[in-house]
Amino acid sequence: MVFSSIVFLFRFLPIFMICYFLAPGRMKNFILLLGSLFFYAWGEPVYVLLMLFSTVSDYMHGLLIGHYHGRWQAKIFLISSIVVNLGVLGFFKYADFLIGLLNGIPGVEISLLQLPLPIGISFYTFQTMSYSIDVYRGEVKAQKNLLDFAVFVTMFPQLIAGPIVKYHQIDAQLHTRKADVQQVYQGVVRFVIGLGKKVLLANNLGLVWSQISGGVVGELTVLTSWLGIICYAFQIYFDFSGYSDMAIGLGKVLGFHFPENFNYPYISASVTEFWRRWHISLSTWFREYVYITLGGNRKGLSRQLVNILIVWMLTGIWHGAGVNFLLWGLWYALFLILEKLFLGSLLKVLPKTVGRIYTWFVVLVGWVFFELQSAESIGTYLAGMFGVNGLGWADRQGVYVLLQQAVVLIIGAIGATPLIKNSVKSLGKVESGGPMLVFRLGAAVSIPLLLLLCIAYIVDASYNPFLYFRF
Amino acid sequence: MGEKKSAYLNIGVICAIILTFMIADLMMGDRLYSETENRMLASRPKFSLEALLDGSYTADYEAYVTDQFVSRDKWVSIKTRTEILLGKTEVNGVYLGARDYLIEQHLPQAYPEELIEDKLKLLNMPVEKWDAKVMLIPTADNIISDKLPAYAPYFDQRMFLDRVREYVGEDHYIEVYDKLAEHSQEYIYYQTDHHWTTLGAYYGYHAWAEDMGEEPFAYNLLGMERASENFRGTLHSKTNLGKARDTLLYFPETEERPVSLIYDKTIKRERYYEEKYLDTKNQYGFFLDDNHALVEIQTGYENGRTLFVIKDSYANCFIPLLTPHYERIYVLDPRYFNGKLEALLRACEPENGMEVLILYNCIHFLEDFDYYE
Structure with missing residues (x-):
């Protein structure tokens, strides 16, 4: 779904906003997550699972990195988190490019994967990597609440084309935020x-x-x-x-x-x-x-x-x-x-x-x-x-x-x-x-x-x- | 008013706009067809798991919601008006010309060399085997180019016609461009439609007669009959702009002698002109009952001559003018004909032979001219 569409402006947005503002405090994140998943699945009915996988993977990595903070294990889990993120990104975005380059070598012939690029993958993988790194560097605490973390990854306003929000920029707002009328x-x-x-x-x-x-x-x-x-x-x-x-x-x-x-x-x-x-x-x-x-x-x-x-x-x-x-x-x-x-x-x-x-x-x-x-x-x-x-x-x-x-x-x-x-x-x-x-x-x-x-x-x-x- | 209050008010206005149109939109029924845009609108897509997973369901659904959005026609017109305000002089491929003239746009890059060559090759058979004459009529943008917006580009049909002349040879080429250019300040193209007028066809007829060495029939320009004064044609439909209304005229001399027409071997008529179209949007259909694959015309002039015309819609107002020259006229629109052209030509040819005329406007010729060998 794109913002500049009738479906977004006259279906999704009003219905979402009504639910969101009617929902009591802690329910808001739940509504935001549901809305975001619907928003993404509208354009990517299959790859929404990939995004959920990414979310859960980085959530667990974050917990582990936080748990082992300052010890060698933290580094291992940071590397593993980055490998998963770059692996996902690399597989969907760069595999065909690399295969194409390899095929340039005489005698090499690998067939292209020709996978469609999941929308926004370059944006959300960069966001989740920022989280793992921020936790490793001790700039933020690991997010214990899966719902709050899922909101960080999937949030529909900036999910598919940025801005790329670094975790430390909105850590606190994930939990408590206030929007006054102005x-x-x-x-x-x-x-x-x-x-x-x-x-x-x-x-x-x-x-x-x-x-x-x-x-x-x-x-x-x-x-x-x-x-x-x-x-x-x-x-x-x-x-x-x-x-x-x-x-x-x-x-x-x-x-x-x-x-x-x-x-x-x-x-x-x-x-x-x-x-x-x-x-x-x-x-x-x-x-x-x-x-x-x-x-x-x-x-x-x-x-x-x-x-x-x-x-x-x-x-x-x-x-x-x-x-x-x-x-x-x-x-x-x-x-x-x-x-x-x-x-x-x-x-x-x-x-x-x-x-x-x-x-x-x-x-x-x-x-x-x-x-x-x-x-x-x-x-x-x-x-x-x-x-x-x-x-x-x-x-x-x-x-x-x-x-x-x-x-x-x-x-x-x-x-x-x-x-x-x-x-x-x-x-x-x-x-x-x-x-x-x-x-x-x-x-x-x-x-x-x-x-x-x-x-x-x-x-x-x-x-x-x-x-x-x-x- | 405090800042807070005014913020509430402003948010309220935006919410009201969105909610009002959303509710109005949900309450509106669906339309099948848009008169103003002249096209079928998208309808509600059928849900299936397969369509959902491959993404086509949501894409179709978006097209459906957009096409069926409440007061769609008004939104489209707001956009068009804004565009004009921003200095645009074309809408949907139509130039907004001087003096309320709407002129169809034909960009040079739409007619590349390969296309021209392909179409020219299609002339080989009729020209070589049937001695066909080729009469291609320039469109309005080339002839009344003084009414185009400043610097508006157009496909140069003078250069194209010179190619055609060279390809088929002087003997097979009928020059119309120059004749129309001489009369470019007269009412030879409709202001709201892409066709030439009956007056344009009249000059085309004279050009034809000159090249063929025929004595032109003395049609009286002052005696033309008015069929309609409120014609709004295809270019008006594409833009919904312009106050101009066109006049449909015809020469009563074409009805001096009884004529009989058979459309597609089934429908019989006694006139070239069909008044029923004058109550519809498609008033140009008045001439030769709009579009048919094959029309067989028996004129009242018993001179034993037969003509076979391969043509587009430009010919519809032109063919009645040929009445005094032929006893029989076959009119073929290859777009609606699935048979083989040569077989049809042989079937129509009488023992004393027949003449063949290929009559298109340059653009229709390049875009539509085709037939089965």
């Missing part, structure tokens, strides 16, 4: 805004991208190729950050404080900054559990650069089992390393605009690797972007698409900056009198209107994918 309202607003990002911006621009990339990639002019990848850049941002907004919003309604996942990444003036603002819950996961474990920057520059390389290869491969994702990770590793060596200090003395243009360039070329899977189409697309295919700067169709999308692109560009947020914030500071009433009235009217508009777009949606479901 927080619930903030959650509702956040959810509707996320829905709008997804349905109004991401789907619209995604359609342009799929038309451009779905056509004959070899026949794109410079204008059309850049337009296409810019539309994709906006699509993936509004799609994913919209989903995170909806997850965080739903979390707030239920009384949870999920970590932020995006912080206007497209205003970054360096690649390093971009990765502090993009998919924050994933990059901090790798930072906390891999980069720092490998020694981070404490073991000298050369070791640090190797660590960056490892982390970004893993980040790339986390997004999908494909060489192109590996290349995408390495592409970022290259610029992160260059920035550590000299580029970072150079960018600091240059005007910010230069840094932004450079970052946009790296990111956009990165998206080409990311989205076009085969080496051939990546090559032809880049050829189009840099005008080496001899088709010239622009054609009629490119200008037409630009004119068609101009308004949406401008709205998207504004939405990708903190402009609106900052002006709302400064307006919100007005304490009383006429301006305050106008401000409140504006919010009170615009959010329901946005919701109605989203419904119209969902009802008539021919194109409504969630990009991060593939990961």
